[in-house]
Amino acid sequence: MLRWGLTGLAAAILALIAYFFIKLTSESSMAFERFGLFGFTFTNDWDVSRDLYGALPLLVGTLITSAVALLIGVPIAVATALYITELCPRRLRGPLTIMVELLAAVPSVVYGLWGVFVLVPKLRPAEQWFSDTFSFLPFVGGNVPGPNYFIAGLILAIMILPIVSAITREVMATVPQDHKEAALALGATRWEMIRTAILPYSRAGITGAAMLGLGRAIGETIAVTLLIGNAPTIGKQIFDQGYSLAAVIANEFGEAANDPIHKSALIAAGLVLFVLTLLVNLAARWFVNRGRRGKRAAAEPTAVAV
Numbered sequence: 001m002l003r004w005g006l007t008g009l010a011a012a013i014l015a016l017i018a019y020f021f022i023k024l025t026s027e028s029s030m031a032f033e034r035f036g037l038f039g040f041t042f043t044n045d046w047d048v049s050r051d052l053y054g055a056l057p058l059l060v061g062t063l064i065t066s067a068v069a070l071l072i073g074v075p076i077a078v079a080t081a082l083y084i085t086e087l088c089p090r091r092l093r094g095p096l097t098i099m100v101e102l103l104a105a106v107p108s109v110v111y112g113l114w115g116v117f118v119l120v121p122k123l124r125p126a127e128q129w130f131s132d133t134f135s136f137l138p139f140v141g142g143n144v145p146g147p148n149y150f151i152a153g154l155i156l157a158i159m160i161l162p163i164v165s166a167i168t169r170e171v172m173a174t175v176p177q178d179h180k181e182a183a184l185a186l187g188a189t190r191w192e193m194i195r196t197a198i199l200p201y202s203r204a205g206i207t208g209a210a211m212l213g214l215g216r217a218i219g220e221t222i223a224v225t226l227l228i229g230n231a232p233t234i235g236k237q238i239f240d241q242g243y244s245l246a247a248v249i250a251n252e253f254g255e256a257a258n259d260p261i262h263k264s265a266l267i268a269a270g271l272v273l274f275v276l277t278l279l280v281n282l283a284a285r286w287f288v289n290r291g292r293r294g295k296r297a298a299a300e301p302t303a304v305a306v
């Protein structure tokens with residue numbers, strides 16, 4: 001009975017996802033009929049006053065801020081998980097774990113307001129210095145406004161840190177104790193044991209955690225709306241203002257109620273965001289399954305030898 005109940009719940013979730021996809025597709029059909037699927041997704045022209053809707057600036061802004069979040073947040077999250085599981089004194093592990101997980105309890109609007117009133121004015125001089133000093137690098141150089149891609153990505157890095165750290169910590173806790181003891185018995189130091197035993201065994205899980213964090217960053221709305229600048233153009237540098245798919249929906253959906261094509265374009269942007277998030281989660285599942293298959297394949301020769 002329990003088996004059939006759980007199977008029904010799983011099927012209901014899949015049916016709900018399919019319903020969302022069908023509903024979004026039907027509601028966005030007007031925009032796709034007018035601009036085309038590729039025309040809407042890959043055209044660099046979002047102009048409400050002229051009823052022109054090309055989502056490329058929004059897609060680029062979403063990907064840039066999410067990439068910044070991964071580049072900053074994932075290494076810190078992995079280092080945090082590694083410290084808690086292997087290096088932290090036992091009596092401090094519980095409180096430190098709770099402190100990291102409490103970051104997920106902070107509302108996104110609080111992160112956004114903190115970014116507006118603290119990070120933007122404090123980091124702008126440093127951003128301008130970096131932009132002037134390293135202007136020879138690609139995607140760097142020029143004047144730095146207040147809100148921009150980098151600030152939005154930095155806030156997203158803080159927001160994805162709890163989920164990436166929690167999953168990574170659980171994966172590292174599954175590393176067999178024999179692997180660690182074998183590395184230490186062969187003369188490895190603590191850091192060499194981490195590098196040769198823990199990180200290779202946890203690679204697939206860490207990758208899956210990063211992909212799930214990416215999905216969290218892609219779908220974030222309020223904090224990004226407050227910090228990205230809400231400029232429907234593709235920025236020429238990392239410190240330029242931009243827009244994201246979630247932010248444009250939050251900002252413009254209220255005023256689009258009486259404009260069918262505008263409303264359809266926003267729902268189409270939501271469909272693009274939905275598909276992008278779904279692809280990220282499927283990629284995360286693929287990496288996790290690939291890692292499990294690799295572990296089983298590596299364990300089989302040992303079992304045969306025994």
